[in-house]
Amino acid sequence: MKKVSVIGAGNVGATAVYYLAEKNIADIVMVDIDGAMAGNKAQDFMHAAAMRSYNVSITGTGDYAAIAGSDAVVVTAGVPRKPGMDRMDLLKTNVAIVRDVSRHIARYAPDAVVIAVTNPLDVIATVILRETGFAVKKVVGMAGALDSTRFRYFIAEKLGVWPGDVMAMVLGGHGDEMVPLKDYTSVGGVPLTMMAGEEAVDEMIQRTRTGGGEIVQYLKTGSAFYAPGASAAKMVEAVIKDEKRLIAASAWLRGEYGYRDIFLGVPVLLGKNGVERIVSIKLTAGEKAALDASAEAVREGIRMLETFYSPGGDN
């Protein structure tokens, strides 16, 4: 049986576990700084096993030794941005958390593919890469999958079609700088641009950009976790089942699309070795310009990171 570990048993982590459990593809270990909470959630899942026909085991603990031998590790640990907390405070807090997590992964699960979920995503993926010392293809960030599923749903809702029939890809950094690709979006194989006018498409794109914020506005005291959990689970599934799935994800670039030494959302082939290939597709001038802006935003985040962080340090 394959094995997946999820670090951080909050809403996103637990929901990813739930989606994975439903797929019955791997034993699952949940690790949280609050080990009792992780253990309890795992027990709650296992109590549902008879009803949901789970054939996998789900355990929870505070002890990283339990992740030994994992094929994939999902990192959701970190804090959300709280009122009054600026971007730098958030970055410092989550970098400290993820550094510790990364060192445990390197020690106990040296062969795992690591899927980063914690925000700010592209910067956090950089920290994981540096702290684990893993090969670059072994570290990948979850961004495009979430932005794409939101984009697909908004298209489906607007056109009144089944969400499963909409295919779309969203590149770039996770957030305002995302780059949805109109020309590669289709509904049952029909290009989106034939199904909807430019204005309507722009509206869908705008809603996708602010999709995370829209949920926060409704929930007031929390942020989205169903769609993020489903997106992370999808990526894990691609790794565990060696699907060679073509999916938008944050990958370390070494010249692809003209960028070097940064994590950025691009189309990748995801399989058991992680990012098995970065797929180059033709972009319009407008899309390339938007991707440039996205890359610049990631670099800005890295500059912030470097004001207080050096790999292997303990600040």
Place this chain on the structure above:
Amino acid sequence: MAKIGIIGSGNVGANTAFFVAEKGITDIYLYDMQEGLSTGKALDMMEAAPIRKYRNRITGVDDLGMMAGAEAVVIAAGAGCSAGSDPEDLMEANWPAVSGIIERIAGIVPECVIIVATEPVDPLVTMISRRFSVPRKRLLGLGGILDAARLKAAISRELSLSAENVTAMVLGRHSRDMVVPMQYARVSGIPLAMLMTEDRIRQLEREASESGSIMAALAECPGTYYTPSAAAADVIDALCMDMKRILPVSTVMAGEYGISGVALSLPCVIGGGGVERALSPELTGPQEKALKKSAKDLEQFLAGVKS
């Protein structure tokens, strides 16, 4: 497509919607008192629809009127089971909320099946039946089905066998006083007694009765929600697909084991009409005695409740 309403969009309510969506059973309308909460959670789930290929819709509403036409309504509102909270406190906190909801939906969904997920489940089901004269068929509570799921999990773990192969039943009150007729626990039809020692069976029986409260203690505040949600989804599945599944749910007793007028869990046939039939399997002397004592205790408990 059929339609189900869920009132209360906290962990149990929202995850029930989630389980139902995963099974592709029916359209769901989620409601919560906190404005926006159900809309936000429904939207978040629908944003996963392209990945999970949901074929039904989850809609968040701030207006109970939108529940019109629902075949069943799950009551998942109220405070959760937290460490140290006793049934008296929970009843005091939740009965006003639940009775208020039933009153409000009576005119909107007069014929729907009411599924109570809120704790304490047996007292609430009894009080709903008394106050609102809801027929037995259209009212049930998630009681024994949770305890049975936990027992099955424990048996499966103990024997290292798939939980799918395990059948088990838990009756009576959804509390420490539950009745666990281990003579009906089987693995692919094989009685448990042929697979493990009497001592282990007794120990599992004890664990089962303590499990619910242990879960609440561990989780501190929010109680548990994956198992209750999975149970609610199973009941909804049986209802919407008219499956005639036998599930242990809290139902108002009508003479079974000589008990009437209070709700306890019995194995019930769940189909399109709701609780179509309640079974009363033969129990040992002590088990039947325990069941009768639970009924008496429940009456006593209810005497102290302000209706």
